[in-house]
Amino acid sequence: MISRRDFLQVSMAASAMVGASGFGNWARLAAQQRLSQDQLLEFDTFGNISLIHVTDIHGQLKPIYFREPSVNLGVGENKGHVPHVTGADFRKVYGIADGSPSAYALTYNDFSALAKAYGRVGGMDRVATIINAIRADRPDALLLDGGDTWHGSYTCHHTQGQDMVNVMNALKPDAMTFHWEFTLGSDRVNEIVENLPFAALGQNIFDAEWDEPAELFKPYKFFERGGANVAVIGQAFPYMPIANPGWMFPEYSFGIRDEHMQAMVDEVRAAGADVVVVLSHNGFDVDKKMAGKVQGIDVILSGHTHDALPEPVLAGKTHIIASGSNGKFVSRVDLDVRDGQLMGLRHKLIPVFSDVIAPDPAVAQLIEAERAPFKAQLEEVIGQTDTLLYRRGNFNGTWDDLICDALLSEREADIAMSPGVRWGPSLVPGDDITREDIWNVTSMSYGEAYRSEMTGEFIKVILEDVADNIFNPDPYYQQGGDMVRIGGMGYRIDITKPQGERISEMSLLKTGEAIDPAKSYVVAGWASVNEGTEGPMIWDVVEDHIRKLGTVTLDPNNSVQVAGA
Numbered sequence: 001m002i003s004r005r006d007f008l009q010v011s012m013a014a015s016a017m018v019g020a021s022g023f024g025n026w027a028r029l030a031a032q033q034r035l036s037q038d039q040l041l042e043f044d045t046f047g048n049i050s051l052i053h054v055t056d057i058h059g060q061l062k063p064i065y066f067r068e069p070s071v072n073l074g075v076g077e078n079k080g081h082v083p084h085v086t087g088a089d090f091r092k093v094y095g096i097a098d099g100s101p102s103a104y105a106l107t108y109n110d111f112s113a114l115a116k117a118y119g120r121v122g123g124m125d126r127v128a129t130i131i132n133a134i135r136a137d138r139p140d141a142l143l144l145d146g147g148d149t150w151h152g153s154y155t156c157h158h159t160q161g162q163d164m165v166n167v168m169n170a171l172k173p174d175a176m177t178f179h180w181e182f183t184l185g186s187d188r189v190n191e192i193v194e195n196l197p198f199a200a201l202g203q204n205i206f207d208a209e210w211d212e213p214a215e216l217f218k219p220y221k222f223f224e225r226g227g228a229n230v231a232v233i234g235q236a237f238p239y240m241p242i243a244n245p246g247w248m249f250p251e252y253s254f255g256i257r258d259e260h261m262q263a264m265v266d267e268v269r270a271a272g273a274d275v276v277v278v279l280s281h282n283g284f285d286v287d288k289k290m291a292g293k294v295q296g297i298d299v300i301l302s303g304h305t306h307d308a309l310p311e312p313v314l315a316g317k318t319h320i321i322a323s324g325s326n327g328k329f330v331s332r333v334d335l336d337v338r339d340g341q342l343m344g345l346r347h348k349l350i351p352v353f354s355d356v357i358a359p360d361p362a363v364a365q366l367i368e369a370e371r372a373p374f375k376a377q378l379e380e381v382i383g384q385t386d387t388l389l390y391r392r393g394n395f396n397g398t399w400d401d402l403i404c405d406a407l408l409s410e411r412e413a414d415i416a417m418s419p420g421v422r423w424g425p426s427l428v429p430g431d432d433i434t435r436e437d438i439w440n441v442t443s444m445s446y447g448e449a450y451r452s453e454m455t456g457e458f459i460k461v462i463l464e465d466v467a468d469n470i471f472n473p474d475p476y477y478q479q480g481g482d483m484v485r486i487g488g489m490g491y492r493i494d495i496t497k498p499q500g501e502r503i504s505e506m507s508l509l510k511t512g513e514a515i516d517p518a519k520s521y522v523v524a525g526w527a528s529v530n531e532g533t534e535g536p537m538i539w540d541v542v543e544d545h546i547r548k549l550g551t552v553t554l555d556p557n558n559s560v561q562v563a564g565a
Contacts (some may be wrong), residue, residue: 035101035118037357041133046346047336048226050138051277052131055146055303056325056423058180059153059164059443061367063120063354064425066326068308069392070108073565075495076473078285083307083322094310105328105351106308112388112428118353122327124167125359125367126352130330131171132360138334140225144232145176146303146323147281150184150192152423154439155374160188163370165196170366175199175221179237179281179304183445186249190216201234201279203264208253219264228275228337231268233297235261235280235290237304239479245446245529256286256476258293265296275337277301284322285475291315298342299333304480306392306422310349319345326425328352378436383546385433387554390426391441394470394482395493395560399424399441402552403538404487406545407524411451411535414508415459415489417525420466420482433546435539442526442539449526449535457517460503463491468499486559489515496564509559 074084085093087107096102104114105121134141149168150161161184168176175198182189193200193216203219206212213219220233238256240249265276275298280287283304291297292315300320308324312333323331329349336344371378391397400418407416424441427433454462462484469479483493492505506515515521526538546552 035353035356037129040350040353040356041130043134043137043332043334043348044346045137046334047344049228049230049275049335049337050134050141051299051301051331051333051335052134052141052143053146053301053321053323053331053333054127054143054327055281055301055323056148056306057124057152057164057327058148058325058423059151059156060122060326060425060440061124061153061155061163061167061370063123063126064326064440065115065120065428066122066328067111067388067390067392067426068106068108069394071394072392073394073471073495074285075471078288078475082309082313083284083305101351101353102310105353106310108392111390111426115428119355121354122352123354123359124171124327125364126354126357127327127330128171128360128363129357130350130352134332142175142223142225142230142232143171143173144277144279144301145173146279146301147176147178147236148180148303148325148423149176151180152440152443154378154436154443155371157439157443157445158374159370160184161192165192166370167363167366169197170363173198174223175201175232175234175279177201177234177236177279177281177303178205178217179240180244180444182240182249182252183244185445186251189249193217199232199234201232202236203233203261204238204254204257205236206253206255206257208251211253214252220268222268222271222273226337229272230275230277230337231271231273232277232279233261233264233268235278235282237281238286243479243481243529245531247531248445256282256290258290261290262294262296265294269296274340275299275335275342280304283475283478283480284320285478287320288313288315289475291318291320299335299345301331301333308349312345312347321347323349325423378434380435381432382435382438382543383433383550383552385427385431385552386429387552388426388429389552391424392422392482395562396485396557398554398557399426400485401487401554401557402546403442403542404485405554406542407449407526408487410541410545411449411524412522413451413488413524414510414521415523416487417462417523418485418487419527420470420484421527422481433552435543438539438542438546442542444527446528446533447526447538448528448533449524449538449541450528450533451522451524451535453520454523455518455520456506456515459489459515459521459523460506460517463493463503464500467493467495467502471495471502472499483560490559490561492561492563494563505561
């Protein structure tokens with residue numbers, strides 16, 4: 001019913017062409033010659049309904065590099081199960097050949113070398129080409145956007161999301177749900193949503209004062225496709241006021257709201273839904289648990305945790321689809337719906353290799369028009385990097401090491417903290433670092449870089465709290481993201497311990513001394529959820545630091561010792 005051949009045929013064919021040596025002597029030209037757009041888009045049309053899923057684009061209009069994580073630990077029942085499998089183990093699970101296009105797209109090994117062979121990924125003009133090709137085959141395909149769309153870039157920040165709204169409108173989605181969009185502030189979100197030409201969905205978006213469903217965000221929408229009734233139910237990020245500043249959207253509340261989700265599923269079934277699709281921004285493990293608690297969901301299109309899986313995961317009778325992030329993938333899901341039920345499913349995770357897939361001319365022109373007013377600022381070179389800069393990983397990424405170094409230096413701090421967010425493209429050694437690159441990993445509406453004093457005891461409380469958000473064995477107590485990144489300090493973490501007992505052996509790196517619980521330390525950080533936070537904007541702090549360095553060279557970061565993995 002689910003064929004991995006649809007995705008993996010590309011990597012197996014390419015591997016056969018270059019032999020057992022993997023990417024070997026490939027140059028980009030060879031990669032272009034051996035991997036075609038037709039191969040990437042090839043699909044055996046199935047059933048009577050097609051879904052197209054994109055999610056977590058984070059404002060990325062142009063092609064980028066994006067390295068998948070080397071560490072993505074699962075806990076409890078999810079330990080050792082996808083998506084908590086990386087690198088060679090991931091390739092083994094799916095039969096992916098080393099050095100193949102799928103290896104480059106889905107794992108982290110040899111990333112810099114493979115990036116030079118296969119080039120950049122993403123670009124919304126290439127995404128448009130894929131969408132158009134699917135619609136040419138299945139004209140009434142449903143395009144569904146999983147959220148985290150109007151956030152994450154220089155132009156998105158300076159237009160309050162309008163650049164992404166305009167480009168996405170050109171792609172003509174049928175529905176979307178939400179997360180970082182709300183950090184534009186509820187007034188701006190309301191303004192955009194009121195004018196969207198497609199459905200804004202969130203069964204768990206409630207009026208905070210009355211604890212009733214918010215009128216502006218409908219819980220679901222029906223679509224008639226292929227002679228069947230498709231109900232799409234939206235599920236926004238449940239933990240908005242905890243993970244992001246609640247003061248920016250005080251009139252809304254969120255939560256998982258399983259009981260309400262079950263009521264919505266029952267309601268659409270009673271109204272004649274033949275198939276139920278949940279467009280979710282829960283995060284993968286939360287979606288798995290929800291699929292076990294809420295009966296009657298056929299497909300969950302999963303977002304938030306940025307996982308990219310070449311096959312659906314079956315949780316009970318629910319198929320969970322994970323479509324990656326940053327415009328790197330597009331999922332096509334074909335459904336065979338007959339006699340009021342899902343009879344079969346075929347899926348393909350399409351990697352958006354930007355050197356292979358031709359840009360859609362109209363969308364490319366629109367993107368350039370959106371970027372034109374900011375062209376000089378975007379393209380200004382601030383420095384260069386000799387180090388692969390990436391953000392993914394449970395405990396550290398080199399982009400965040402650089403941000404922490406900037407905070408330590410520019411803010412004259414003992415310890416630095418950078419949030420464990422998962423968005424942000426990568427740069428390969430030898431790349432220029434432009435202002436756009438810096439904003440791609442720092443852009444947000446509350447980017448003030450604070451400087452304050454914290455006791456060692458309070459620092460441990462912060463680390464313990466974040467660790468429980470990530471490693472609590474109950475997915476409903478996880479908020480996604482990764483550990484807060486720490487500069488200037490080392491520690492040990494045992495992910496198997498209960499809350500309050502995971503963090504130990506905290507030490508100040510510049511002296512080697514143990515962190516004293518009673519002593520105060522100067523701590524610099526950014527992205528505080530507290531209203532009224534003061535300080536220079538983080539992108540200015542990082543830019544000043546990189547200008548002084550000229551060329552960024554980072555040593556391996558071994559300051560976090562992990563137990564229980």
